[in-house]
Amino acid sequence: MKKIITDTLIIGAGPAGLASAIELSKKKKSFIVIEKQAMVGGLSKTYEFKEGDLVFRTDNGPHRFFSQNSYLYDFIEELINEKWIQVNRQTRQYIDGKFYDYPVKILQALKNVGIYKASLMMIDYFIAKIKYGVFRFPINNFADYVYANFGKTLGRFNMINYTEKIWGIPSEQIHIDWAGQRIKGLDLFSLLKNSILAMFNTKNSGKPKTLVDTFYYPESGTGLIYETIKEKLIKNGYQIMLSTEPVKISIFKNNIKSVICSSPEGEIEFICNKVIESVPLKSFISLLKPQPPSKVISAQQKLTYRSQVYLFITLNKESVTKDQWIYFPNTEIPIGRMSEMKNFSLSMCPEGTTSLFIEFFCTKGDNIWNMNKEALYEYTLKYLVSMNFIIAEEVRNYYHIRQADVYPIYDTNYKEYLNEIKKYLDKINNLYYIGRPGRFRYNNQDHSLEMGILAAKSIIDGTRYDIESVGTEESYFESGTLKRTEK
Numbered sequence: 001m002k003k004i005i006t007d008t009l010i011i012g013a014g015p016a017g018l019a020s021a022i023e024l025s026k027k028k029k030s031f032i033v034i035e036k037q038a039m040v041g042g043l044s045k046t047y048e049f050k051e052g053d054l055v056f057r058t059d060n061g062p063h064r065f066f067s068q069n070s071y072l073y074d075f076i077e078e079l080i081n082e083k084w085i086q087v088n089r090q091t092r093q094y095i096d097g098k099f100y101d102y103p104v105k106i107l108q109a110l111k112n113v114g115i116y117k118a119s120l121m122m123i124d125y126f127i128a129k130i131k132y133g134v135f136r137f138p139i140n141n142f143a144d145y146v147y148a149n150f151g152k153t154l155g156r157f158n159m160i161n162y163t164e165k166i167w168g169i170p171s172e173q174i175h176i177d178w179a180g181q182r183i184k185g186l187d188l189f190s191l192l193k194n195s196i197l198a199m200f201n202t203k204n205s206g207k208p209k210t211l212v213d214t215f216y217y218p219e220s221g222t223g224l225i226y227e228t229i230k231e232k233l234i235k236n237g238y239q240i241m242l243s244t245e246p247v248k249i250s251i252f253k254n255n256i257k258s259v260i261c262s263s264p265e266g267e268i269e270f271i272c273n274k275v276i277e278s279v280p281l282k283s284f285i286s287l288l289k290p291q292p293p294s295k296v297i298s299a300q301q302k303l304t305y306r307s308q309v310y311l312f313i314t315l316n317k318e319s320v321t322k323d324q325w326i327y328f329p330n331t332e333i334p335i336g337r338m339s340e341m342k343n344f345s346l347s348m349c350p351e352g353t354t355s356l357f358i359e360f361f362c363t364k365g366d367n368i369w370n371m372n373k374e375a376l377y378e379y380t381l382k383y384l385v386s387m388n389f390i391i392a393e394e395v396r397n398y399y400h401i402r403q404a405d406v407y408p409i410y411d412t413n414y415k416e417y418l419n420e421i422k423k424y425l426d427k428i429n430n431l432y433y434i435g436r437p438g439r440f441r442y443n444n445q446d447h448s449l450e451m452g453i454l455a456a457k458s459i460i461d462g463t464r465y466d467i468e469s470v471g472t473e474e475s476y477f478e479s480g481t482l483k484r485t486e487k
Contacts, residue, residue, distance in 0.1 A: 012278035014042020016435030019452025036245030046223025067446035124151030278435035
């Protein structure tokens with residue numbers, strides 16, 4: 001077996017792992033990056049599909065960059081310079097055959113739902129305020145949180161059903177932490193207030209752009225960030241080994257001593273002083289030798305993930321919508337989300353064409369996961385045609401992608417299991433586990449980058465920075481204004 005010695009082994013070339021790598025490279029630290037897939041970027045990669053002389057690009061989902069950490073804007077701008085464009089966001093929800101803008105436009109919403117349903121929403125909201133505010137009914141799960149802050153009618157209209165579509169379990173079984181991740185600080189009153197204020201703000205008002213209505217985007221896809229990091233690292237003499245994944249991680253006296261990996265060259269043993277990893281937490285625990293205590297194994301077995309299947313459709317059509325993405329909360333429509341990549345950047349498809357990236361939430365082994373390319377296309381086309389987005393004759397080609405273990409499921413007991421695992425991992429002195437997969441946390445791209453940077457700084461400075469607190473802001477995750485120095 002081939003042996004390679006390095007100071008730090010970085011497992012995973014997604015946002016977190018590559019952020020660690022580029023920061024370590026600035027200080028000339030010794031490291032090697034390994035990645036089990038054939039390209040870098042993780043869940044933020046950008047695919048290219050060639051059709052003759054034409055090239056279509058799509059992200060692995062509708063990734064946009066926003067953050068309340070100005071260092072991250074400088075971090076990315078330093079990498080891709082002028083290939084960093086500002087995009088005016090348009091997002092909508094398709095509910096009961098009608099479109100609803102996001103952020104909410106109160107007059108449009110009232111017109112769509114009608115006076116009767118709007119009245120029910122208001123009545124339910126005031127009932128909820130009495131029930132949860134005056135009588136102090138407990139808030140034990142995601143459903144309770146939504147009902148307490150929005151009322152049952154509005155809550156079920158577009159939050160409960162979409163959340164259940166994502167996770168595949170009833171909202172009463174979803175931990176309240178999910179509300180903290182996505183809708184913290186929001187309620188019906190704040191939505192109405194923001195909608196009314198927006199009606200009185202014109203484009204020329206001088207009002208700062210917010211993270212809700214504007215974002216920055218790499219002009220040829222979010223994967224440009226990670227491909228650029230890869231190129232810079234290779235140019236500076238660092239190794240990034242693709243199609244290489246760990247199969248055994250040996251621990252001795254609370255330190256990782258070696259990592260055995262499978263690779264196109266056969267098995268390789270990495271002898272390392274430190275490990276930064278962003279492998280899905282369940283998988284990582286199963287690689288450790290000797291095996292962790294039984295209570296850790298038991299906790300690991302109880303953590304679960306939700307996976308995704310994607311259909312990317314290229315079209316002989318100038319445009320389908322003006323939206324970057326559209327959400328489909330209704331459970332009668334199996335599609336979770338649809339992105340038109342051209343609306344992120346014109347570089348994502350050739351002139352005179354467009355494309356759609358269709359996302360399905362699923363569980364490995366279920367009907368959606370097992371569908372082949374042709375079956376998924378016919379299944380999807382039926383809904384797209386019925387909703388008047390496209391017709392079959394406009395389709396050029398279609399591509400099928402599966403991605404396992406995308407969403408860590410926050411069931412009502414997940415934190416108990418996760419804490420048991422973290423107590424064990426935190427005793428491994430030379431381990432830094434980071435990113436959405438590594439920490440079993442549904443975070444955003446900017447949070448993964450920040451975790452990677454902090455892991456690298458911990459090694460550089462010889463002190464452990466607080467990775468756990470990243471992404472735990474006590475405010476709505478899209479609040480704040482864009483932070484970038486205009487040139």
